[in-house]
Amino acid sequence: MAPRKARPRPPNDFIPLAEKNGLIVSIGEWVLRRACREAAAWFAPLKIAVNLSPVQFQHGDLVNLVHSILLETGLAPARLEFEITEGVLINDPQRTLSILRRLKSLGVKIAMDDFGTGYASLSSLRSFPFDKIKIDRSFIVDVATSDQAAAIVRAVIGLGSALGVPVIAEGVETEAQRSFLAREGCVEVQGYLVGWPASIETFSDLTAKANAGLVRGPARREIIEIPRRSERKR
Template identity: 45%
Template sequence: MLAARGSRFHSSAWPSLPLAAGLAASLELLRMALAAVIVLFVVAMMDITLQTYGVILKATTVSREKIALADYHAAVARRDDLTGVANRTAFREQFEERLTTLDASGRCLAIHWLDLDRFKEINDSFGHLAGNALLAGVAHRLDEVFGRRGIVARLGGDEFVVVCEVEHRTDAVAIGEKILDLVERPLHFDGRVLRVTASLGIAIAPTDGSDADTLLKNADLALYRAKDSGRGMLCFYERLMDEKVERSRELAAEMEGALERSEFSLMFQPIFDLAGGRILSCEALLRWTSPDHGTISPAEFIPIAEDSGLIVEIGRWVIREACRIASTWPTDVTVAVNLSPIQLRSANLAMTIVSALATSGLAAERLELEVTESVLLEDITASLAALEAINRLHVRTTLDDFGTGYSSLSYLTKFPFQTLKIDRSFVQDSERNPASVAIVQTVIELAAKLGMRTIAEGIETQAQLDQLRRTRCDAVQGFFLARPMSASMIGTMLADAAPAAVKLR
């Protein structure tokens, strides 16, 4: 348009030039002067027009660049920097837009909210670069499969959401299973193979809500239920789950500052020498008393601590505190501490142990760390390396709950355990089931041949204790012998028992 205006001026100015030429040709001074004025006027007008055109063109270009830059920044502001998929802001906008068109289509909208299981372990074990690579890889897979047909967004941290239109609930299940499969595929990074699973919560509009806030809340509740059910699980929203999930959320929030507020404490349960009745060791048991919820069962709060990643910090405190208290006991009594799967694979575990022993002055041989069979099933290579590192510190290791896994006998030859704990289910069933008696006897004999000590846990009756006396079991533990007690009570008990062994019933 600007060029057209310039050309119109030029076409209107050109007729003035022949007039100037005619005046100049007359050779009369006055007419020649007038011709010169006309020429100068035309030149001046052309220059002004060109300058004006340049200014307007520059202003238009700058305006267009500003609009383009604003559009670019708006797009960037709605894209997740790390993964390139939509961020929380863009997701909310797109999701609400989809909801407005939902009634007209007559279809349903399925919200799949996923959280990577124990993602913090990847960061702790391999570093943030590995964690970022995993997040980017997961986002790319999800976007490649679902990006064109729905919404794929990263809500922050290790949380993602996929929204797709569905006709039936079975469609949402199929999408959820595909998402879990995409997440579980291994990712290669810096010569390592990274593996992770996801928990998935599903809410469907309009069945589970018609507005964005309600639907997102319900999908989040379903996600919490899925995480409670175990890793790699998907769960649909149900109205009855609200109360339980809300409690889990409240406990997770309270646990954030529980260590600083000194809300955790340790109880100790003695482990007795079966032959002589002497206290060989005491197992440290974590307890939590919340100001708002009172005493919380370990079976409830420990999984929450593991999911939130707080178990590493709490576990570090448990090891330090257990070593500190055990340092006041007789030197022939050890202390046993349970390790969670996350602790076992933590890169700082060895440093935590060394620091706790040095600060307390406890001899390394007096610390025993217990792991369950389920820990070993998850990553044999990493678990073996961690246990060997512990043994190099001269700290003893115990295989807890033996008999509940899938390949128990193979563990005895692969892993460097010094002690075997026979699961309470076999001990408690020994009164009724001869097969359990045979299993207990076989495990004890096998452990003895491999040079391992055995502890039978969960003794609750005299008959169970008598049955174990007929075996070569080394030690026993259970409510029938002694219940968990405070550090002061265990100190008094050890002081009283020092001159002579405790007489078992």
């Protein structure tokens, strides 16, 4: 009897369990090594973003692991971006901030993910010089129809501008949302409107075509913004 083919599961289904039993540490190392190796082989020198779990900051030597993987794969540090939520800073904030500073000293970028969903987002921005702010999709979904949502997103974009930190909007699914963000000066977006999750083979092929000039204009921009995130980050 042939084995049943496993159905892909979104990260929200298995990451909490992996964090609870500690498997997220080995999974995270595998993901980081694979992501860096793939990115190093791309024709275009695009950045790649990898999520870090709070658990990874509590176990092992994260900085030396990142350093060794960068050396092993040959990926330029400036092309690697780590995305963290403010939950990373809640447990043992001093140790975590020290690790983040050491990571930045390697040359990698650090982004604040899911901005606005926790209790200490502003405090987190004051504690550490993040390289990017990512507005959570819960604020984007109603931005074109709700004055309140629009005001919040406008304020975050203004905050990023005042701090000199780029802002990216998550979960952009409609032209109305993208138009609003463009008017407000948010030029980076992520979501199903600009691309669906794709296999690494598909992504590599698209970046190769874009680099060769076979795809131009808006379509080229959308190609290099294809998200590789969970369904929650649509």
